[in-house]
Amino acid sequence: MLDIQKIREDFPNLRAHGRDEKPLVYFDNAATTFKPCQVISLTHSHYCQRTANIHRGVHYLSEVATAEYESTREKLRRFFNAKSLYEIIFTKGATESINLVAHSYGRKFIKAGDEVIISEMEHHSNIVPWQMLREATGCVLKVIPMNDQGELCLDEFQKLLTPRTKILSIVHVSNSLGTVNPVREMIKQAHAVGAVVLLDAAQGVTYEPIDVQAWDADFLVMSGHKIFGPTGVGVLYGKEKLLEAMPPYQGGGDMILSVTFDKTIYNRLPHKFEAGTPNIAGVIGLGAAIDYVSALGWKDVMQYKKELLAHGTKVLSAVPGIKFFGTAKNKTTIFSFTIGDIHPHDLGTLLDREGFAIRTGHHCTQPVMKHFGIPATARASLAFYNTKEELDAFAKALIKVIEVFQ
Amino acid sequence: MSEHSDELYQQVILEHNRKPRNYGKLALSTHEAEGYNPLCGDHLFVRANVNAEGVIVDVAFEGDGCAISKASASLMTAAVKGKKVEEAKILFEEFRRLVLKEIDPDKDPHHLGKLTVFSGIWKYPSRVKCAILSWHTLKGALDKEKTVSTE
Numbered sequence: 001m002l003d004i005q006k007i008r009e010d011f012p013n014l015r016a017h018g019r020d021e022k023p024l025v026y027f028d029n030a031a032t033t034f035k036p037c038q039v040i041s042l043t044h045s046h047y048c049q050r051t052a053n054i055h056r057g058v059h060y061l062s063e064v065a066t067a068e069y070e071s072t073r074e075k076l077r078r079f080f081n082a083k084s085l086y087e088i089i090f091t092k093g094a095t096e097s098i099n100l101v102a103h104s105y106g107r108k109f110i111k112a113g114d115e116v117i118i119s120e121m122e123h124h125s126n127i128v129p130w131q132m133l134r135e136a137t138g139c140v141l142k143v144i145p146m147n148d149q150g151e152l153c154l155d156e157f158q159k160l161l162t163p164r165t166k167i168l169s170i171v172h173v174s175n176s177l178g179t180v181n182p183v184r185e186m187i188k189q190a191h192a193v194g195a196v197v198l199l200d201a202a203q204g205v206t207y208e209p210i211d212v213q214a215w216d217a218d219f220l221v222m223s224g225h226k227i228f229g230p231t232g233v234g235v236l237y238g239k240e241k242l243l244e245a246m247p248p249y250q251g252g253g254d255m256i257l258s259v260t261f262d263k264t265i266y267n268r269l270p271h272k273f274e275a276g277t278p279n280i281a282g283v284i285g286l287g288a289a290i291d292y293v294s295a296l297g298w299k300d301v302m303q304y305k306k307e308l309l310a311h312g313t314k315v316l317s318a319v320p321g322i323k324f325f326g327t328a329k330n331k332t333t334i335f336s337f338t339i340g341d342i343h344p345h346d347l348g349t350l351l352d353r354e355g356f357a358i359r360t361g362h363h364c365t366q367p368v369m370k371h372f373g374i375p376a377t378a379r380a381s382l383a384f385y386n387t388k389e390e391l392d393a394f395a396k397a398l399i400k401v402i403e404v405f406q
Numbered sequence: 407m408s409e410h411s412d413e414l415y416q417q418v419i420l421e422h423n424r425k426p427r428n429y430g431k432l433a434l435s436t437h438e439a440e441g442y443n444p445l446c447g448d449h450l451f452v453r454a455n456v457n458a459e460g461v462i463v464d465v466a467f468e469g470d471g472c473a474i475s476k477a478s479a480s481l482m483t484a485a486v487k488g489k490k491v492e493e494a495k496i497l498f499e500e501f502r503r504l505v506l507k508e509i510d511p512d513k514d515p516h517h518l519g520k521l522t523v524f525s526g527i528w529k530y531p532s533r534v535k536c537a538i539l540s541w542h543t544l545k546g547a548l549d550k551e552k553t554v555s556t557e
């Protein structure tokens with residue numbers, strides 16, 4: 001059992017106030033999460049005591065910072081059960097990780113007429129880089145449709161797979177619907193036609209433990225700030241043989257072994273993909289975040305969030321006029337909804353006045369909005385530090401807000 | 407609701423949201439533009455019929471949006487109908503300055519009338535665009551621009 005009150009004490013931002021000094025209820029965790037003091041203090045102490053550039057200095061601080069930075073790589077290797085440290089690349093976030101793959105792997109291995117499959121519920125960051133690849137190579141972009149519950153149509157997916165399918169790039173957990181996709185099965189099916197699979201685990205990393213070897217994922221991307229770590233840092237996991245075969249994404253310092261004006265020899269993995277001074281403090285902070293979630297234990301976190309989902313579904317269903325978007329059998333603690341014909345932005349502003357931070361808009365998933373024929377939804381997304389009491393208060397606030405429009 | 411909600415969602419705004427004035431198409435229009443706010447998906451058309459003397463004899467809007475954008479469009483059409491194009495442009499400028507808190511409606515001279523219900527919106531920077539979308543679109547129509555975006 002999680003001691004939620006104790007956990008909440010680890011997150012100073014939960015004690016902050018919303019607009020007009022209202023006590024804050026933070027329900028925007030799919031956008032970004034709060035950071036525990038363990039992350040904040042490690043980042044802080046790095047800047048106070050161990051500031052140095054990494055991989056370059058012979059001096060003490062540089063060695064300490066390098067060791068801390070590299071120990072985060074090992075933490076992530078373990079977190080995803082990757083085979084080797086060469087397979088963990090630090091980037092600035094999920095977006096950059098996808099761009100890295102689309103650019104480097106894509107331009108080397110994708111030819112005109114090859115097919116890349118994504119889905120209707122992708123975040124824009126898993127759509128646009130592939131459209132850019134299409135521009136550059138003439139490849140074909142195919143889209144797996146979803147049903148009105150916000151579940152992928154797996155029959156249609158089957159039909160899209162052909163011997164020309166080279167990449168399946170798919171969201172693990174949808175940020176706008178909360179759907180958990182059957183990615184393990186989909187990976188198998190994509191592999192059967194010889195495609196490589198990229199998992200967008202930006203939301204998935206806080207939903208369930210991921211074992212890249214057991215799942216046989218070829219690439220996986222995530223952002224530190226969505227797993228209680230700092231902003232500006234993310235991860236690309238890639239199978240070593242794939243990363244080995246890929247050309248560098250950016251050129252600069254750290255990614256080279258030797259440079260002359262005639263010839264440059266690239267550094268080994270993972271440094272080949274980490275050009276320039278990285279977000280050192282961010283990576284170190286991410287290490288503390290991974291330690292934090294690992295220590296909580298997946299079983300308890302998943303059980304608690306299941307209870308939050310059930311409770312939220314119950315109390316919100318009682319709000320007059322509410323309509324949910326994303327009612328998949330398998331879903332996480334994301335409630336996307338509209339109420340009658342009240343525009344989500346009006347809901348968002350009025351809830352903000354009551355101290356509730358939610359997200360309203362298209363959540364960077366415009367094709368999802370188009371599917372449902374709506375411009376926007378209101379979205380409450382919960383983390384393990386949220387409570388049933390907050391959900392009760394939220395449902396009450398919604399009812400109050402509706403009255404304004406009557 | 408909380409004691410503050412009347413600052414932004416005042417009765418005038420809620421009422422114009424419920425029953426927007428000058429909503430729909432015009433039988434005859436000389437000017438038209440489409441306005442789009444990519445952030446929220448607010449999307450509207452503004453059409454105007456300007457006569458030879460430069461008077462906006464009729465104006466209407468149509469589209470989807472939040473209460474703020476709809477009420478603002480509705481109030482705007484009511485405010486500019488019968489005005490000269492130059493007067494409407496002056497109102498646009500005053501309204502723009504109002505929502506950015508560049509003028510104080512209680513102290514500075516202006517012609518805003520009822521439009522001052524939006525004076526509190528500067529506290530919600532993310533909503534300023536909702537209020538000003540219809541005005542940008544009207545100005546676009548009068549300047550013969552076809553599409554207008556708040557981004």
Ligand SMILES: Cc1ncc(COP(=O)(O)O)c(C=O)c1O
Nearest residue numbers: 093094095123125175202203223
């Ligand atoms: C499913 C999903 N993929 C990708 C991203 C992009 O993450 P970032 O903006 O941190 O790069 C997000 C962030 O909202 C997301 O929810």
